[in-house]
Amino acid sequence: MRTTAAADPLRARVGSLRTFPLLALLLAGLLACPATSATVGDVFVSYSADGVPSYASHRRDASYRLFIRGEKRPDARSRAAPRANTDDQHQGRLQLAPLIEHYARLHDVQPALVAAVVRVESGFNMRAVSPKGATGAMQLMPATAARYGVTDPVDAAQNIDAGVRHLKELLLQHQGNVALALAAYNAGQGAVARHGGRIPPYRETMLYVPAVLAEATRGTRQ
Numbered sequence: 001m002r003t004t005a006a007a008d009p010l011r012a013r014v015g016s017l018r019t020f021p022l023l024a025l026l027l028a029g030l031l032a033c034p035a036t037s038a039t040v041g042d043v044f045v046s047y048s049a050d051g052v053p054s055y056a057s058h059r060r061d062a063s064y065r066l067f068i069r070g071e072k073r074p075d076a077r078s079r080a081a082p083r084a085n086t087d088d089q090h091q092g093r094l095q096l097a098p099l100i101e102h103y104a105r106l107h108d109v110q111p112a113l114v115a116a117v118v119r120v121e122s123g124f125n126m127r128a129v130s131p132k133g134a135t136g137a138m139q140l141m142p143a144t145a146a147r148y149g150v151t152d153p154v155d156a157a158q159n160i161d162a163g164v165r166h167l168k169e170l171l172l173q174h175q176g177n178v179a180l181a182l183a184a185y186n187a188g189q190g191a192v193a194r195h196g197g198r199i200p201p202y203r204e205t206m207l208y209v210p211a212v213l214a215e216a217t218r219g220t221r222q
Helices: 001-005 008-014 076-080 085-107 111-122 142-147 156-173 178-187 188-196 203-221
Strands: 045-046 051-058 067-068
Touching: 008 188, 008 203, 085 111, 085 156, 111 203, 142 156, 156 178, 178 188, 178 203
Parallel strands: none
Antiparallel strands: 045 051, 045 067
16 A cells, blocks of 8 residues: 555654653753743653652642743633644744654654644644644544543643654554554544554545655654
């Protein structure tokens, strides 16, 4: 199948699911930013006595410190407004890039693939809501968000964390076959299973898979 064959270069990268050192994720410029009381999408870290990190999208207790800064919290009107132009999409990409990199590395998924999913799903709009109820940068359906413990689906950190975990699970279920994992992300794992482990013949899904693969390929070349 053409769509599956197009995934081969990425299968070699994503299928390995290699572990990356956490220190490589530390973005000194972000950590040096002055603290503000009104941000969304922050990531906090706390270290145990033996140096094991725990991450959270909010400061659970005094031991947690800011690891990655999110964006300034928008007012009620801008929170609901979609990004509809190229400039807004570029700004969204810049805002979400640290979170995409962080959670992709944390969960051993290719960052370029995660960024491609976000680009195709929401155009880097962390407040996007689809007519079917999918929410946030990675367009999580309510059941998927609940499955991964998301309490605020438009919290960029929670949304991307859960979306990457879901994508990794689909990659594992399909033995690293990126095309099938993307088809399951779009149409549901049940739809892939009902069609014999192939990309479902739905127009949306058949356009979605190559679009994400093309975007991911561009990302790996940058």
